Each structure stands twice: as C-alpha cells, then as structure tokens.
Amino acid sequence: MKRILVCVKRVVDFNVRIRVKPDGSGVITDGIKLSLNPFDEIALEEALRIRERGEAEEVVAITIGPADCQQQLRTALAMGADRAVHVVHDGVVEPLTAARTILKVIEKEQPFLVLLGKQAIDDDNNQTGQMLASLWQRPQATFASKVEIAGTTARVTREIDAGLETLEIDLPAVVTADLRLNEPRYVKLPDIMKAKKKPLDSMSLADLGVSAVSRVKIVKTEPPAQRQKGIIVKDTQELVAALRKRGVL
Amino acid sequence: MAKILIVAEHDGTRLNASTAKCVSCARSVAGAQIDVAVFAADGAAVAAEAAKLAGVTRVLRIDRPENSHALAALLAPQVAHLAAAYTHVFGPSTTFGKDLMPRVAALLDAPQLSDIMAAESATRFRRPTYAGNAIVTAEVDPGTRIVATVRIASFEATPGGGAAPVETLASDVALPSHTRFVSIVAAKSDRPDLQSASRVVSGGRALGSADNFKIIYSLADRLGAAVGASRAAVDAGFAASDLQVGQTGKIIAPELYFAIGISGAIQHLTGIKDARTIVAINKDAEAPVFEVADIGLVGDLFTIVPELEKLLGA
Numbered sequence: 001m002k003r004i005l006v007c008v009k010r011v012v013d014f015n016v017r018i019r020v021k022p023d024g025s026g027v028i029t030d031g032i033k034l035s036l037n038p039f040d041e042i043a044l045e046e047a048l049r050i051r052e053r054g055e056a057e058e059v060v061a062i063t064i065g066p067a068d069c070q071q072q073l074r075t076a077l078a079m080g081a082d083r084a085v086h087v088v089h090d091g092v093v094e095p096l097t098a099a100r101t102i103l104k105v106i107e108k109e110q111p112f113l114v115l116l117g118k119q120a121i122d123d124d125n126n127q128t129g130q131m132l133a134s135l136w137q138r139p140q141a142t143f144a145s146k147v148e149i150a151g152t153t154a155r156v157t158r159e160i161d162a163g164l165e166t167l168e169i170d171l172p173a174v175v176t177a178d179l180r181l182n183e184p185r186y187v188k189l190p191d192i193m194k195a196k197k198k199p200l201d202s203m204s205l206a207d208l209g210v211s212a213v214s215r216v217k218i219v220k221t222e223p224p225a226q227r228q229k230g231i232i233v234k235d236t237q238e239l240v241a242a243l244r245k246r247g248v249l
Numbered sequence: 250m251a252k253i254l255i256v257a258e259h260d261g262t263r264l265n266a267s268t269a270k271c272v273s274c275a276r277s278v279a280g281a282q283i284d285v286a287v288f289a290a291d292g293a294a295v296a297a298e299a300a301k302l303a304g305v306t307r308v309l310r311i312d313r314p315e316n317s318h319a320l321a322a323l324l325a326p327q328v329a330h331l332a333a334a335y336t337h338v339f340g341p342s343t344t345f346g347k348d349l350m351p352r353v354a355a356l357l358d359a360p361q362l363s364d365i366m367a368a369e370s371a372t373r374f375r376r377p378t379y380a381g382n383a384i385v386t387a388e389v390d391p392g393t394r395i396v397a398t399v400r401i402a403s404f405e406a407t408p409g410g411g412a413a414p415v416e417t418l419a420s421d422v423a424l425p426s427h428t429r430f431v432s433i434v435a436a437k438s439d440r441p442d443l444q445s446a447s448r449v450v451s452g453g454r455a456l457g458s459a460d461n462f463k464i465i466y467s468l469a470d471r472l473g474a475a476v477g478a479s480r481a482a483v484d485a486g487f488a489a490s491d492l493q494v495g496q497t498g499k500i501i502a503p504e505l506y507f508a509i510g511i512s513g514a515i516q517h518l519t520g521i522k523d524a525r526t527i528v529a530i531n532k533d534a535e536a537p538v539f540e541v542a543d544i545g546l547v548g549d550l551f552t553i554v555p556e557l558e559k560l561l562g563a
Contacts, residue, residue, distance in 0.1 A: 018382035130351035160344040163435035170427040220386040230543040
C-alpha cells in the first residue's frame with residue numbers, strides 16, 4: 001500500500017500568551033489550550049492532498065506523548081488521516097529519541113513519504129525531521145513550499161534564505177513543511193464523529209525497543225529581557241529629530 | 250579543552266556573514282580551539298576569507314565537486330567524519346545550518362542545541378523557546394559532544410585581521426546520490442542583504458498591494474537599507490518569501506528597523522527583538538508593535554512614508 005506517515009506533536013496553542021513560571025522551572029501549561037503543532041497540520045494537509053490526487057492510498061498520523069494526546073490524534077483523524085499510531089510517553093522526548101521512535105514505526109509501516117512540520121512551536125528545535133532522514137539514510141527536503149510526486153522521485157521547492165530552491169529526491173524521503181505549503185482544511189463536525197471510529201494503535205517506547213535518552217538538562221527558564229518603553233512622536237519631523245538624537249541617521 | 254568545529258556558510262565564492270558570528274559565539278567559550286571547515290567545489294576564495302577572521306585557529310578546506318551546492322544529505326557525512334576530533338560542532342541558525350546540523354547530530358549520536366544566544370561555558374548555553382517568550386538555560390554533561398546552531402542575531406561578527414593557516418584535506422567519505430539540486434530562484438537585488446544589513450525597512454499587510462509596496466523599497470533606498478516584510482505581507486503576495494522577518498522567517502538585529510503598516514504579531518516581533526532602534530509607523534495606536542518600538546508614529550503610512558523620504562533627502 002502506498003502510505004504516507006505524518007508526524008504530529010501536541011503543543012501549547014499558538015494563540016496562548018506564554019508565561020514563565022515564577023520559580024523558573026518552565027512555562028505555565030496548566031489549564032491552557034493545547035493543539036496540534038501548526039506546521040504539523042500543514043504537513044498533514046499536504047499528505048491528504050497527495051492522497052486525494054491518487055498518489056497515495058493511506059495516510060497514517062503518529063504522535064509521541066502522554067495518554068491525553070489522543071485528542072490531538074483524533075483531530076488528525078478528523079482532518080482525514082486514515083489511522084493513527086500513538087506512542088504513549090510521559091516524560092521529555094528529545095528530538096533524537098523522537099527520530100529513533102519514528103524510525104521504528106517506519107520500519108513497520110514502510111511509507112514512501114514521511115511528512116512533518118519544520119519545527120514545533122514550543123521548543124522551536126527544528127531538528128526531528130532532519131535527524132530522522134539521517135538515521136533512515138534517506139533524502140530530506142526541509143522547509144517545503146511545494147511538493148510534487150513523480151513516481152519514484154519527488155520535486156520539492158524549499159524556502160531558503162537565498163530564495164526558492166528546488167531539489168529532486170528519491171523516495172522514500174522525509175519532507176518538512178513550511179508555512180506556505182498549503183492552508184490546512186477546517187474540521188467538520190461529521191468528520192469528528194467519524195474519526196472516533198477510525199483505528200488508533202497505542203504502544204510504548206519499550207514496545208518499539210527505544211529508550212528515552214535525555215542528555216540536555218534545562219536548568220532554568222526565564223522570560224525574555226524587556227525592551228525599554230519607547231516614545232510616541234507626532235509627525236515625521238519629530239521622527240527624524242528623534243532618530244538624529246539617537247545617532248542612528 | 251573545547252575544540253570547536255564551525256561549518257562555514259558560503260555561496261561558493263563569498264563567505265556568508267553568519268560564519269563570523271559563529272566564530273564570535275565560539276570565542277565566548279574560554280580557551281577554545283576554533284577551526285572553520287569550508288566545504289566547496291573550489292573553496293580557495295572562501296577559505297582565504299575565513300582565515301582572516303580573528304580567533305580562528307585553522308581553516309580546513311575540503312574540495313569536492315559534489316559540494317558545489319550545499320545539500321545537507323551530502324554535507325552531513327563529511328562534517329560528521331571531520332567532527333570526530335571535536336567536542337563541539339557549530340553552524341549558523343540560518344536555513345543552511347538548520348537544514349544541515351541536525352543531520353550531522355544524528356550521525357554523531359549527539360544532542361543538538363538550536364539557536365544558541367549565549368555560551369555560558371563549554372557545557373551551558375542559553376536559547377529561546379516559544380518564539381522567544383521563554384529563554385532556557387540548557388546544560389549537558391562534560392564529555393558529551395554537542396552540535397549547535399548559533400542564533401546569529403545574538404552575536405556581533407568577529408573582526409578581521411586574523412591569519413589562520415589553511416589546510417587542504419582530502420575527503421573520500423562515500424556520498425549518497427539520492428538528493429539532487431535542480432534550481433534556485435533568487436531575487437536579484439542590489440540592496441543590502443536582509444540578514445546582515447544595518448538598516449532594514451519592513452512593510453506589512455497595511456500596504457495593501459505589491460504595487461503599494463514600492464514605497465517601502467523607495468524609503469529603503471533612501472536609507473541604504475534592506476527590505477523586509479511581515480508574514481501577512483508575504484502571504485498576501487506583496488513581497489517575496491525570502492524577505493519575511495519573524496519566527497519562521499529571518500531573525501535580524503539591525504541598528505535601525507522600520508516596521509511600516511505592521512501590527513506586530515508575536516511571531517514578527519520575535520524576529521526583530523535584537524534591533525538597536527525600532528521605529529513603528531501604523532495607523533492603529535493600539536497595535537502591539539508600539540509596545541516594542543523605541544519611536545512610534547501613529548498615522549497613515551501612505552502620507553508618512555513619502556514625507557519621511559522627502560525629509561531624509563533634504
């Protein structure tokens with residue numbers, strides 16, 4: 001079966017104003033809205049579009065996280081994924097552990113394409129896709145803004161600092177989604193109902209033979225330094241005078 | 250003692266300014282040996298430039314025809330091969346380094362720290378998370394090899410004046426053929442580079458059209474500035490994607506930044522936090538951009554920008 005694996009992560013919703021805990025032990029996550037990482041939603045949307053074009057037969061969503069991440073997997077199923085894999089784990093998952101875990105699932109599922117968001121908006125690491133491609137010894141196309149499947153290869157346009165770069169990669173491969181790849185669809189109510197009946201497999205890291213190695217210790221979390229309050233000028237002449245006074249003109 | 254390998258970013262002929270900033274970051278690790286590796290088809294010119302950076306111990310030049318384009322899948326095995334002799338491997342947190350370094354880290358079975366903004370020691374670093382809203386201090390055990398990307402907006406470029414020796418290394422690492430460069434579409438511009446410019450003028454959604462965006466270019470030219478754009482302006486097609494400033498675009502630290510018709514979504518503000526002086530021009534006095542602006546002017550940008558351009562020309 002021509003299968004696409006889409007890796008999704010649950011994160012603090014992008015609309016939530018992040019607050020650091022007073023004791024510096026992390027950010028406040030109690031009682032706040034959690035959602036699918038927006039870049040992963042884009043990755044999932046791309047997988048669904050590829051399936052809808054007839055270039056794939058099945059889309060499988062996978063996540064690693066606590067038991068209640070099932071809710072976000074159900075969202076992925078409601079968007080249109082055919083089934084889901086939940087690797088249940090409560091602690092910290094460093095990107096290299098995530099990549100190792102996904103690789104185990106790849107070995108089982110044999111996808112021709114793995115899609116992920118380019119980064120998660122919580123830790124902003126931007127690592128897992130590249131690490132996965134590296135361990136898998138397959139091509140990677142990061143920061144994708146266009147994906148075209150052509151038989152056993154894909155052409156991917158990437159948003160890089162210098163402009164738009166196009167790569168040709170042999171499949172299977174890992175592609176990470178950037179913002180402008182697509183606009184994810186909205187989930188409709190009947191689809192939420194249908195999603196409840198779709199298959200969702202749960203397993204542990206141990207079931208997959210992976211141990212969660214944690215090598216980076218977060219010793220402190222702080223709010224960023226605040227900028228000094230600025231001034232409001234009333235017209236362009238005052239603006240130019242203020243710029244001259246600061247010595248930047 | 251820390252031995253730091255820095256992967257140089259370049260376009261085949263010129264060293265990218267991000268490399269000098271990686272060197273600055275590496276220099277903040279006391280007593281570190283700092284080697285810069287130049288992977289290119291013909292790295293002579295780039296290696297000579299890297300040799301002039303103050304603080305560099307050696308420049309390693311690895312020429313292979315496969316290195317004519319910076320493809321992570323081809324560079325990573327070469328970097329990893331070289332990295333065996335180092336305690337740290339740094340690359341810039343640009344799309345080049347973000348693409349490459351995790352691929353290297355996985356080959357080395359090393360953890361990666363992304364976007365480091367300060368090195369407190371050889372094992373302790375600060376980095377932003379949650380779009381810059383939470384700064385974490387991360388530590389690894391001594392003896393753990395680390396891969397890192399350096400947040401270039403957090404460091405001044407190391408000055409020139411150095412004279413490091415350049416060593417040419419032969420490489421016979423096997424490289425895959427599964428990834429092939431097809432093309433690059435780059436916006437040709439005579440304007441300063443957005444990532445390294447000392448002045449940047451950015452426009453947002455309020456510009457209303459690609460045609461109206463010309464007044465941003467015009468003001469930028471008057472100031473000798475680079476042009477940037479908000480995500481909204483890029484999404485709307487007013488400006489090219491490589492001009493996007495913000496969490497998922499470019500993170501910049503110019504001396505002077507103009508945010509024109511940009512409301513100031515947190516994702517945009519993340520990209521400009523380190524600018525020395527921020528000027529905001531917006532008709533909405535409540536726009537969040539005014540919370541970070543050093544100088545704010547409330548009003549119609551279509552009146553203000555031409556007026557400002559005229560005043561600056563006088």
